Amino acid sequence: MESIEESSGIIDDEGNLFGVVNIVDALVVVLVLAVIVAGVSLVLTAGSDSDSSATEGTTNVTLDLGSQPEYVISQISIGDSYSPAGDSTLRITDIYVTPQGESTRAVVRAELSAPRSEDTLQYNGAPPRYGRQIEIQTDTYSATGTIREVGGSSEVTTTETEVLARANLSETEARQLSAGQSILVDGREAATIESVTTYGTENPDKKTVFLGLTLQTLSHNDKQEFGETTVRAGAGLSLPTDAGLIEGEIIRVGTTSQRGQPATRNVQLQVSGVSPLLAESITPGMTESFGGETTARITEVQRENATVVIRGQEGDIYERDHPVQQDVTFTANLSVRETEAGVTFKGQTLQQGRVITLDLGTVTIRATVVSGYQ
Template structure:
């Protein structure tokens, strides 16, 4: 009996084209089994990630809030904002400041077992999520992106990790314009998302100093005709950590630079004392 007869049948029983299709399907199935065996399978998992969004425009700062959800087309995975931390930035000359934004999120993804790795891989919509990764977030009303700086199984918020406390600090503002010096007063406060984070308790000012050089090379220190050096004492809502006191996620101590925003007036100074 010929291998393939006049009707194109293999051994007179199976059509050659059908046989080729069966072989290809078997190869695909075997390859799929090999991939699953290598990865070890997957299962749904929830993790918690801190994402640094850094400088964000006002329209994002105004909209971002707890409960915002980013979904991914073709996937049941999602990222939900559970906590928001906003830190004002000092304005650069000629440019308005944009605050830094950090969010804590609940991430519903998949844990992928991989025999070739020491640790299983965590993925969202097929993309790995790990420290240092940049992640794109489409929240519907706005879109943004940021860098993953913490990823774990703990659902604590940004403020839960350390104990809340109150700290008094003296802040030196050097060579400020008269409009700023005159605009600062006791009782002024900075409020962030409905919570007061800084309150002015005392204000003192004196003429700022300028250094002049005469034609003969002598150096003289004189009072500035307008600008002032201002010292403000502020009560700050801070957190105690293992490494010290932090204000809005930044270390607070003598010599620290600090940015405060009182009713739209943004000032930057140096901490000279901490109580």
Template sequence: MQVLDDEGNLFGFVNVIDALAVVLVLAVAVAGAALVFGGNDQLESDLATTNVTLDLGTQPDYLVAEMNEGDTYSLGGNSELTVTDIHLSPQDDQTHVTIRAELQGQPNDDSIIYADAPLRFGRTLDITTSRYEVSGEIRAIGDGNSLDRETTTVVLQDTVPTTDAREMTAGDEVQLARRTVATVTDVAAYARNNSTQRTVYVEVELETYTQQGERRFGTTQLRRGQTVTLPASEYTIDGRLERIGDGLDRKETDVLVESTVDVETAARIADGDLATIAGHETAEVQTVTTYATGDPDRKRVFVGLSLQTLSYGQRQQFGDMHVQRGNTVEISTESYELSGPVRRVGTLEERGTLANRTVTLRMTDVREEMADTIETGMTERSGDTTVARVTDVAVEPAVIIATGDSGSVNVVNHPFLRDVTLTTELQVRETTSGVRFKGDTIRQGSTVVLDLGTITVRAEVVSIGG
């Protein structure tokens, strides 16, 4: 068969001119396709990406619940945004949102052009998805696609109702939009001036991030004195930052506390009693010594306590109180409350070495019927310990000076008043500054009070023997 016949047809079928026209059209089509598809590849390769931190401010819970890593927003053209990290924190009954986003756009020096403008701090970017629409200001540009996150241990101090303090336990979580933003790891609670409020120190692990060199929880820079709000399911903490980077530094501090209480309370105080506040242990009674007072309905007590304190360097803190002599401690057990000044720190006992001394006491102008009730062998006891024992009693009439009818001055016995001299054996504490009895220093001329069971006597010290 001829390739080209007499009529100019190729292989007898197609005219040569028509064939050339078809080839030309095909060549143009192939070139156009190459230009289109090859141009897109070139355009794609010319785009660049960078990462920014956006502050979206406070958002309602229903909207925050729709946000997720991987959400994208395309403006068309060459600009696209992808959410790569989300940080939530509570603020004003809503949720503060900070996100990290990857932006795609045309290169611009070491950054990009996004939505026809360069990236600048403070610039507002919109995010619109099929589920929500928000906007936020640029707070950081560059670096990785995740926030510089860290779990930071802090201690918060707050004053809360007793019911709230009772609900606080280690393991409590604060969640926003099903994300855990804080976890309670320890709680210490203390009384507060006989009120229904309690002082709490709460150790918390916060989900924080670093921005421009500063550790942050939402909009709050973590610095001492700043306030952090944590809405748990059963309570809300509005606490002042006491510590950052460390938790509660618990110590056990021994103190001796003095107080005057009614006789019923004195009878209930016992070794091993546990003091609690809203279910949190604060102290344990280690020793108790009870003494009589001039009022038969009141007792003076010295109570040795092991306090659950918080350490701040060399300083020990018990609630709002710095543990030192003279400051007042308040504790509450199931059966009584006790409040009194700290007499000693670092020990449970009174000052001095225990010893027995023979002490002579004298009472003057005692009514005869009262003097007759004082007998040898009478004692005053503190628990199982005898603190005073009468070993001898001498009674003699009180004397009076009377003037006779003739004007003479006579010394005569009083008809019913008596002077009483008691020889006693007292349990005392000997110190470098003198002898102490029932918490007070005694010397010649001092007054002591003895509760001898059926009678309470107030007598003057005449002498202190060995």
């Protein structure tokens, strides 16, 4: 009976566990198992930490693609995507195009998807920093853009900016412009012509045209941009129209009108020492008109022989009538604008002695302002 109890103990007299395994060997096995369990736990914990520090993220950027040929511009579409690496993707979400000289400038908004590490997106191995260049490659085109904005919405932010521009055009070009016309670039509206005012010049084939425009501008660094132009007075402006490419200059920003209020003035003008043929060609009722708008109308005309100064044999000075040439003094009703600085005609201030040009259809004259300009 006693031998049965001894043999049924946990550890027998020979140090065997349950009479089968040596206790020392059992402790070694337990230690090895503990090490294995700890290692597996460490690996799983490390894997879990790695996954939490490299999660997927997205952000929106503005990419300036610069000047692009028409065949590239026509291929760029919303939804175009490109993956430079297996964990990074770019998708175009909005497009903005403007004329830039004889080519077109493209700016796009794009969504970048990539791993995020410590709140920083790692697109194709680096953060999307300002100034970084990013490629876009599709089956139909390839382009490279510079990051100029990070974050924000998925759409390009544009503003309607009113300007008044001046351009010198041929008569044919001027006649093809009218209020309400839309200026399209790749089928997208880049500007709208709000008003057209046309004046004659010394060259009967050339016109000075004032265009009131609403531009779809891009906001950047608290400034408005149209193509490569920062919108400001004195800046150049290129517009593709039905009349061709118009090269002009911005005169005013924030309005489509010339300065002052429209009015009419009867101004006395004079041309001196002209031939009898030219003098006789200036008659009441003649007008400078374009597109149904009258700029000037002659109402009264006076002619007299021009005077010349001669010196006698004794050195005396005499004033005599010229045998051929004539002086013509006439009154013209002019379409002017009254400003705080004075009265303007064709964008220039009227002053005594100032020379203005009138294109009267059959004749173009340069006349000197005598009175009536105030």
